[in-house]
Amino acid sequence: MSETKEVVKFTQWNGEQVFRFRQQLDKGLQAWGIAVLPDFIDHCTTYAEALVATNAHLNLTAITDPDGVAEKHFVDSLSPLLLNLPNGPVTAIDVGTGAGFPGLPLALIRPQWRVTLLDSLNKRCRFLSETTERLGLTNVQILHGRAEDSARNPLLRDKYSIVVSRAVARLPVLLELCLPFVTVGGSFIALKGPDGPAEVEEAKRALPLLGGDLEEVKSIALPLSGDRRTLIIVRKQKPTDAAYPRKAGIPNRKPLL
Numbered sequence: 333m334s335e336t337k338e339v340v341k342f343t344q345w346n347g348e349q350v351f352r353f354r355q356q357l358d359k360g361l362q363a364w365g366i367a368v369l370p371d372f373i374d375h376c377t378t379y380a381e382a383l384v385a386t387n388a389h390l391n392l393t394a395i396t397d398p399d400g401v402a403e404k405h406f407v408d409s410l411s412p413l414l415l416n417l418p419n420g421p422v423t424a425i426d427v428g429t430g431a432g433f434p435g436l437p438l439a440l441i442r443p444q445w446r447v448t449l450l451d452s453l454n455k456r457c458r459f460l461s462e463t464t465e466r467l468g469l470t471n472v473q474i475l476h477g478r479a480e481d482s483a484r485n486p487l488l489r490d491k492y493s494i495v496v497s498r499a500v501a502r503l504p505v506l507l508e509l510c511l512p513f514v515t516v517g518g519s520f521i522a523l524k525g526p527d528g529p530a531e532v533e534e535a536k537r538a539l540p541l542l543g544g545d546l547e548e549v550k551s552i553a554l555p556l557s558g559d560r561r562t563l564i565i566v567r568k569q570k571p572t573d574a575a576y577p578r579k580a581g582i583p584n585r586k587p588l589l
Contacts, residue, residue: 344385349398353380356402356556363555366413368441375440375467376406382463383431390455392431403556409434410441411552411563412496412521417442425450425492427479427510428500432460434523435496439472448473448492450482480580483512490515490571498523503531503564504538504587508577511542514568520544521565526551528562538588543570 425448426435439447
């Protein structure tokens with residue numbers, strides 16, 4: 333019964349909730365000094381409302397209140413911009429994008445980027461396709477597939493200068509799933525919680541094995557709640573061996589520890 337009430341409660345935001353979302357998003361971006369185009373808040377609002385409405389029948393997120401969606405999804409997704417990422421054209425892929433975080437907010441704020449959103453669940457991909465169409469985005473591609481399989485596609489392997497992933501797996505597993513997509517000289521950015529440094533310790537074997545080199549571990553705090561986050565930046569130094577990633581499911585069952 334409680335789950336049914338929760339779904340009904342958050343099926344659609346009212347005007348006050350929409351205003352609160354916009355206010356908190358703007359406040360969080362200002363606190364981090366992130367400048368946005370005039371229509372960015374409008375686009376994020378459309379996306380957030382679609383997220384909450386779709387969540388009534390498709391489990392996209394446990395966070396549905398305006399404050400949480402604004403900061404813990406949208407502002408958090410833009411945290412890689414604190415690393416002074418390029419403004420010019422780049423190719424990026426969000427591996428295991430889920431409801432589109434962090435890839436879709438990054439595509440909205442960097443229209444000159446070409447962003448691919450990769451997810452293994454077709455229902456989520458349909459939601460993302462409908463949302464990007466509603467937003468009129470031309471710089472986003474939606475791909476349905478598992479990372480283990482997609483990373484062996486020659487059209488995708490070694491093709492992205494920036495690869496991001498958020499809330500998918502522990503770092504040793506993420507490195508195996510994500511580094512094959514990165515061009516040599518490009519970067520993989522893992523958006524992690526406060527235990528990010530401990531995950532770096534776990535990944536000491538996987539990093540060199542997969543062709544990566546740890547460039548930076550940046551601890552940050554979300555600007556409104558103060559919740560701790562970690563950005564882990566890995567530079568691709570050499571091509572990932574053709575043996576990786578291993579077949580679907582194996583990286584999770586047998587991580588490279």
